[in-house]
Amino acid sequence: MDEFRALHIPGSPLLLPNAWEFGVGAFLAAQGFRALGTTSLGVSAATGEPDGAPSTRDTTVALTRRLTRLDVLVSVDIADGFSADPAAVADLAAELRETGAVGVNVEDGLAPVGHQVSLIKAVKDRVPDLFLNARTDTHWSGDHSVEEAARRANAYADAGADGLFVPGLADPADVERIVGIGLPVNLLFLPGKVTFAGLAELGVARVSLGSLPYRAAIAAAAQTALAVRDGRDLPLSPPSYADVVALL
Template identity: 40%
Template sequence: MNFRDRHTSGGPLVLPNAWDAASARIIEQSGAEAIATTSAGVAWSLGVPDGDRLAVDDAVDAVARIVRAVDLPVTADIESGYGDTADTVKKVVDVGVVGINIEDGATAQVQRIADARAAGGNVFVNARIDTFLQGVGGVDETVERARRYLDAGADGIFVPGVVDPDIIRELVSRISAPLNIMVWAGAPSVAELAELGVRRISVGPAITTAAYSLVRDAATEILRAGTYDRTVTTLTNGDLNSAFAH
């Protein structure tokens, strides 16, 4: 599958985000066409808060393990570039990624995207716009940022925090690039987003937080109630071992 071309052909590219080698391999076996990382999930798995707190080499090492674990294209969330965006992009491209997400920053984002474009060769640059996520602007501001980011070299636009169908429809009509929407429980279905013209769908840290919620709930049950019902799962040790026998 050509990762770049997949954004403009067929139905939406659906990306259940991974945070380590095991989650990536399970997502691959579930039928995904590509693997996208969640920077929040990667940071938490390494014992660091989300928000550009992770050392660049730790982030790159985590992405490299995911790339080695799967036979699918991998796109990496590099937060706001971990300092030197061009250097970070070169590092993740060297370990095999075909796409990157760059988080928003209204004043610095244009330069980061330009740096990523120059350093990344044919890597797909997905530029995040946080107007709706942070409640700092509406459709017009989002479209204006998208224009600037596309002019700087972005290939796709990622607008997390918006699930209203009317707003999504307007964004699709006014942004001249594949639109990525982040979903969660209660958001429009994949089929509904496809009807609106969304080209890429991801879940951010939603699967990571669901997995860690199970850890907390199972541990609490064992420690407080002395029972083990929360440890009943659909995956076995054998399933997980065989996942890495490819």
């Protein structure tokens, strides 16, 4: 975990692209990215399941086992842990650590703070050398103030979280409020609302792409098919078949 933690530098953030299958991960690693995350939406969609569905637990573990074959550090998005039982989430974290993962991202879904604190403590007690990125959904699936985000973030920090993730947070003053808590802060890249350089200036230590690469990929697939049908130029220049085979 020390190598992964060292990549979280306030003001010089780690850009963490998110993969949902091995080929994408291999291609990103080939571009020089030192660390990769997974995306729960992409993993779930690839198996035809809703985002974060408990049925994708084993798929997530299997993908992690494949990605850790690459020369990259892997942090795994486990949504809410695929269980309401802190012990079961800790078991999953231990299983992922055994595959070679260096971190997990766990979201609260606006669950009671006490429950999430218990979950974080269970994971850190079981797997202390796993970087636990504690996500609060105050600005993602809710419409809450930065005070509520800070209240939850402080509680998660006290419970032993290694990093804080507040997807949807963008206002500079609010970002600085969370950065001031003292743990590495992870924010989601929001096209048109934030820039990588701007988040760096605010002291953010990690910027995740979340489901953006997956959504861009399915858009590119559709646009490619439509371009062929309509006789237009392809929307991008993909790697060759041989290039992809070489990655595998």
